[in-house]
Amino acid sequence: xxRQSYEDPHWQYPAAxxxxxxxxxxxxxxxxxxxxxxxxxxxxxxxxxxxxxHYYRGYHPNLATGPPGQDRKSAVSLVxxxxxxxxxxxxxxxxxxxxLQYHESGLSSSSHELSQxxxxxxxxxxxxLPGPWNVGQTGGPLVSTPAPAxxxxxxxxxxxxxxxxxxxxxxxxxxxxAEGQLARVELHSLEAILRGTEELEELQAFxxxxxREDLHKVDVMTFCQQKITTGCDLSTQRGRDSSLLWKLLVxxxxxxxxxxxxxxxxxxxxxxRCQDRYKRQEPAATLLGLTDDEWASRQPGALDLITGEVPxxxxxxxxxxxxxTKLLYYGRKKDALVWAxxxxxxxxxxxxxxxxxxxxxxxxxxxxxSTLATNDPLQTLFQLMSGRIPQAxxxxxxxxxxxxxxxxxxxxSNKVGDTELNRxxxxxxxxxxxxxxxVEAAHFCYLMADTPFGYFGAKADRMALLGSSHRQAFSQFAxxxxxxxxxxxxxxxxxxxxxxxxxxFQVYKLLYASRLADHGLPAQALQYCEHISAALLRQDPAAxxxxxxQVVRLAERLKLSDPLLLEMPxxxxxxxxxxxxxxxxxxxxxxxxxx
Numbered sequence: 001x002x003r004q005s006y007e008d009p010h011w012q013y014p015a016a017x018x019x020x021x022x023x024x025x026x027x028x029x030x031x032x033x034x035x036x037x038x039x040x041x042x043x044x045x046x047x048x049x050x051x052x053x054h055y056y057r058g059y060h061p062n063l064a065t066g067p068p069g070q071d072r073k074s075a076v077s078l079v080x081x082x083x084x085x086x087x088x089x090x091x092x093x094x095x096x097x098x099x100l101q102y103h104e105s106g107l108s109s110s111s112h113e114l115s116q117x118x119x120x121x122x123x124x125x126x127x128x129l130p131g132p133w134n135v136g137q138t139g140g141p142l143v144s145t146p147a148p149a150x151x152x153x154x155x156x157x158x159x160x161x162x163x164x165x166x167x168x169x170x171x172x173x174x175x176x177x178a179e180g181q182l183a184r185v186e187l188h189s190l191e192a193i194l195r196g197t198e199e200l201e202e203l204q205a206f207x208x209x210x211x212r213e214d215l216h217k218v219d220v221m222t223f224c225q226q227k228i229t230t231g232c233d234l235s236t237q238r239g240r241d242s243s244l245l246w247k248l249l250v251x252x253x254x255x256x257x258x259x260x261x262x263x264x265x266x267x268x269x270x271x272x273r274c275q276d277r278y279k280r281q282e283p284a285a286t287l288l289g290l291t292d293d294e295w296a297s298r299q300p301g302a303l304d305l306i307t308g309e310v311p312x313x314x315x316x317x318x319x320x321x322x323x324x325t326k327l328l329y330y331g332r333k334k335d336a337l338v339w340a341x342x343x344x345x346x347x348x349x350x351x352x353x354x355x356x357x358x359x360x361x362x363x364x365x366x367x368x369x370s371t372l373a374t375n376d377p378l379q380t381l382f383q384l385m386s387g388r389i390p391q392a393x394x395x396x397x398x399x400x401x402x403x404x405x406x407x408x409x410x411x412x413s414n415k416v417g418d419t420e421l422n423r424x425x426x427x428x429x430x431x432x433x434x435x436x437x438x439v440e441a442a443h444f445c446y447l448m449a450d451t452p453f454g455y456f457g458a459k460a461d462r463m464a465l466l467g468s469s470h471r472q473a474f475s476q477f478a479x480x481x482x483x484x485x486x487x488x489x490x491x492x493x494x495x496x497x498x499x500x501x502x503x504x505f506q507v508y509k510l511l512y513a514s515r516l517a518d519h520g521l522p523a524q525a526l527q528y529c530e531h532i533s534a535a536l537l538r539q540d541p542a543a544x545x546x547x548x549x550q551v552v553r554l555a556e557r558l559k560l561s562d563p564l565l566l567e568m569p570x571x572x573x574x575x576x577x578x579x580x581x582x583x584x585x586x587x588x589x590x591x592x593x594x595x
Contacts, residue, residue, distance in 0.1 A: 004159035007052050067140060082475060120501070164256050165557035167191060190520030200519050208512075208524065210491040211531045216577040217495065220488055224250045231481070241440035244268070244405075246466050248444065249488050257496035261412035268409040315343075324348055341367050374567050377406040381414055384425060393429040404433060404441060423449045430462070439469045465508065481511045501535040506549055513554060522561035529555040533583045542590040552584050 026223045157174035164170050169188040175181040194200045205226075207219045222245045232246070233239035247267055251259060315323075320343045327336035333352065337360070340349035346368050354365040372379050380390040390411070396404035408429060415422045430445030443463050456459020456477060464470040466489050469484035486505055493500045513528035532551050536544060559576060568575075 024199060110286050112290050163190075165517065165522065166561050167517065167522045169193065179262060190518075192520070193217075199515075202480050203516060203519055203521060208484070208487060209531050210487055210496065211511075211534075212527065217491075220491060221250050222251070223501055224488065227481075233572050238438070238440065241438060241444070242467065244444060245440050245485070248447070249485070249492065250491070252492035257492045257494070259416060261448075265409035265413040268405040268412075271366055272405055320345060323349075337364060344371075354529050375401045375411045380407045381410045384411060384414075384422070386415055387416075387418065387421065389421075389425050389428055393425050394432055397433050397441075398427055399437055404429065404438075408445060408448070427451065427462075434462070434469075440467050443467055453502055453572070454505050464504065478508060478511060479513065480512070483508050498537070501538070503535070503539065503544075506535050507543075508531050510547065510554070517554070518531065518560060522558045523563055526555060526558040526561055530577070530579055533579045537579070537582060537586070542586065542593070545587065545594075548590075552580065552587055555580050555583075 030592075046447060047186070085579060127149065154266040157176075159174055162170050164342075165188075167190050169190055171186040171188065173184040173186065175183050181438075191200070197203070207215060207223060210220060219564040225542050228243050228246045232243040234243060244267070247270075248264070251267055255263070320339075324336050324343075324345060327333075327339060333356065337349050337352060340346070340352070341364065349364050350361075350368065353361040356450040369379065369382055372382075375392065377392075380392040383390040390407065392401065392404070395401050396407060408426065411422065411429075426445050426449040430449070430451075431447065434442035443466055446462050451462050455468075456462050456464050456474065458464075460472065461470070465477065465482040466486045468477050470477055486502075486508065490502050490505060493502075509528050509532050513525040513532075516522070516525035516528065529551050532547075533555070536548055536551070555577075559580065562577070
């Protein structure tokens with residue numbers, strides 16, 4: 001997870017003007033290029049034709065060149081190794097080329113070897129030698145074919161640069177030693193160069209690493225509130241879901257990582273813009289066991305054959321209860337139940353049916369639930385209490401179902417005795433929301449069901465970074481905001497359990513530390529390496545050897561950026577931190593055991 005340019009010296013960025021479309025080029029020398037023996041006296045010059053060959057466009061220090069006529073100031077060599085790029089001193093233009101001197105003296109016939117020493121003079125010297133040698137010129141045997149001359153990688157003086165691990169950009173400016181010019185090296189802070197960019201501001205605004213002792217949780221809560229204010233568009237459903245996640249983190253931070261269902265339900269209902277009015281309906285005649293004629297005969301204004309009375313068109317509550325009582329006088333329990341159900345006396349109907357047989361009670365209960373709207377949260381609660389996965393868990397997220405939050409709130413506040421059923425209902429709701437692209441809402445449900453975090457490559461895992469889908473491209477998945485949000489969640493859990501950490505999350509902390517180093521913040525990056533090391537040392541680092549080695553490698557580059565070095569005596573500044581020595585020792589022990 002460290003930068004490739006730091007890792008592998010065989011891969012480097014090409015200079016401007018090289019093959020477009022190929023971001024990296026190998027600079028290993030290919031000896032096959034010397035097999036072609038050209039007649040250097042015919043056609044165009046050897047240097048020009050050599051530059052047009054395919055293998056010449058690589059990035060070997062002696063087998064590459066910029067386009068002809070490239071401006072001296074625009075030729076820049078990118079070398080991503082710590083330290084300076086030392087250039088051999090230029091040779092005065094008045095002296096003959098070293099290649100000619102070595103050729104005439106017969107010291108070497110290897111053009112590749114001699115090209116290591118060619119600097120100046122090649123700009124004014126024609127590499128095509130004038131004809132074959134003779135004995136009179138050299139005093140030796142006749143040579144029929146001269147050795148080819150290899151053109152320079154950089155025909156002009158150029159500026160060399162490299163990125164240092166301490167958050168600096170190092171520039172080696174071109175100079176002419178023959179003219180008395182001194183070499184000049186410039187150090188530029190990457191933090192100053194990148195000042196004002198969105199990426200750097202996002203990194204600087206976060207109060208990480210959050211595991212440090214001098215951090216106050218008020219700073220974390222303030223950061224979350226700023227994210228709600230500036231980063232969430234409350235006019236969209238996704239913006240409201242993202243805001244809900246940040247508010248949950250504020251709640252967890254305020255309550256030191258603890259929460260109960262009623263707290264979360266209150267948070268869910270606060271975020272609802274308006275409470276939907278769920279329209280109730282009359283129970284269907286078929287549910288009451290009546291035919292259409294029987295239903296019509298029992299409407300207001302029709303003669304009651306049992307009591308001999310004509311009920312008024314509009315009856316008061318007292319009249320409805322009185323009629324219910326009269327029916328019971330005559331022992332007409334079934335008619336009394338139908339009357340109570342038709343006039344919304346569900347309390348009377350449910351109590352009476354509960355004292356009768358189970359089938360009658362179920363019939364009245366079904367009639368009651370049929371009066372509720374399909375998307376009414378009461379339907380969700382009654383279905384859950386009946387031992388079933390609520391229909392809302394399978395259909396939420398659709399426009400016809402409205403907001404999903406009241407349904408989750410009623411399940412969290414009224415947990416049934418079967419905890420596994422309650423968990424499966426919430427996870428099912430999260431799966432439904434995730435299938436419709438509501439990632440933040442789905443992850444909120446998963447947190448309520450205590451779903452563990454997984455890994456990016458494991459598609460069976462439900463979440464890897466809080467609020468980010470691990471089923472998209474990694475560049476979109478591992479966004480800086482998602483890593484910061486995940487670290488806040490881990491911090492909230494550490495407020496309750498100081499030794500708590502999320503092992504799958506440590507690799508994203510390392511990625512975040514690399515981004516800090518790339519943006520000129522090496523001290524913070526080193527602190528992240530220290531906290532990752534502490535988490536790995538609590539476990540067995542041998543279980544994660546690749547991660548442990550990468551942490552050691554990055555920490556070795558950043559160890560001189562530790563602010564504590566300024567307070568140490570000069571003789572102790574060469575010492576390494578204890579945690580780095582321990583982690584390196586664990587890595588070596590694992591390597592010995594693996595061998």
